[in-house]
Amino acid sequence: MTSMLPRTEVATLDVRTIRADFPVLSRKTASGKTVVYLDNAATSQKPRQVLDAMRTVYEEHNANIHRGVYEFSERTTAAFEGARERVARFINAPEPREVIFVRNATEGVNLVAYAWGRDNIKSGDRIVTSVLEHHSNFVPWQQLAAETGATIAVVGIDEDGRLDRDQLRAELRKGAKLLALTHTSNGLGTINPVREIVAEAKASGATVLVDAAQSVPHLPVDVADIGCDFLVFSGHKMLAPPGSGVVWGRASLLLKMRPFLYGGDMISRVAIDTTTWNELPWKFEAGTSAYVDAIGLGAAVDYLQGVGLEAIHRHELALTGYLLPKLLATDGVVVYGPKDLADRVGVVSFNIEGIHPHDVATIFDSEGVCVRAGHHCNQPLMNRLGTAATTRASFYLYNTFEECDALIAAIGTAKRVFKI
């Protein structure tokens, strides 16, 4: 990733124009503060373009997809499959049929753990993952291991929150059936060099799943370049509605996998004693899909590509480069994760000594500043960091330097309230 960093405070994006697309960003809190939304790693706000795309379906041609032999159904189906093609191009998937719509990244990991894992992970097999994983890319594997008699190896991090590559290589040398690794850490903002890591893992014979829930919204992500076998992400973190998520998988693997859910739409032919499965991707899309949400995801992809993922990444790094030194220079503030901007995204985790993150977030809230406080679904990581919880600010394309200043000011407020 780029480490050519904008050092100036000049906005690298036309943020004013971008913000005008997000009605919620101009709302005020009950206490009259303009909202400073810095919880984008949890979920993103939605631009009018996405809301309009979804409203168009409902108001102009809503009908169930893949069913009706009438115009509305055909138009909705075309919009849904068009969204799939957009997503496929967005992540450079070789084929649109490799893009499976699910509710979110969590469901995506569970799909792979069930439909691939239960036929491929056997007793004594080794699953390698890392301490940086969100629970969604850890608990499914932990449970699969418990069911199958496989073992899990958890690769650690250094003091700056970077993956221990030597330990990872050692684990891979011992033989691994699966490497399940996050692209970027939702707790610390670390970017894992997945291209290099996947090459090492593939050379050792492992199948590789990349959790890209925190990277696809913020960085150019190219599945062909990364070289993994599965990649999952959530739409709601990338301007699309909750209910839209993606599993990308290699067609050669998906074709051999059993279905995840059984029911309507995923079948080819049903007889009393046997059923044959539909083709990809519909084999994995049982029941009525959240098709309007998926169409919203297609519109979000258009929006993000219109701005440019490189530009978004640079903007978030500029914000991070502005905030980090201010945080590090603030008495009593402890920053977790990489302290420089190399291989990093705009997720900043910190604590104020003497104030629990929950109290920090409550006081920030009184200033209109929305941050996440807690373990971020990262309890193994919190244990590694020796803290129960952190306060986390996470940026997106619409955030501003003024909002960083508001966060720093809110730290001052918190310290005053706690008489620190």
Added chain:
Amino acid sequence: MDDMYRDYILDHYKNPRNFGELDGATHTYHDTNPLCGDEITMFLLVDDHDTVKDVRFTGRGCAISQASASILTEEVKGKSLEELRTIDREHVLQNLGITVSPARVKCALLSLKALKGSAWGLTEWPGEQSTGTGTA
């Protein structure tokens, strides 16, 4: 916000009363709030007449959870187990003396949950439903 973090709340947070383990405790109960990782362990020394002779707590977490525990321990000493069991959430929130925002009610009530657990030996008790958001 200023309403929540009053001086006496911060005082209980920074100088918790009855803090520490209790040797010879007859009743012990540990509880956590998975939302923020708050932890409270309640220790009771109950005599043969079901009276609380001594109480201590240990824990870590936000100001609201720890101050609430500190304040709660101050009132239970000398009470009977039966009286402990009648303490309800409204009582605890009123005793706390602040308006707790909806997202933080669980923090304020963690100590009550631990106290009830120790007094009753139950994880859930009649008439008390867990509230608030609990997602990770």
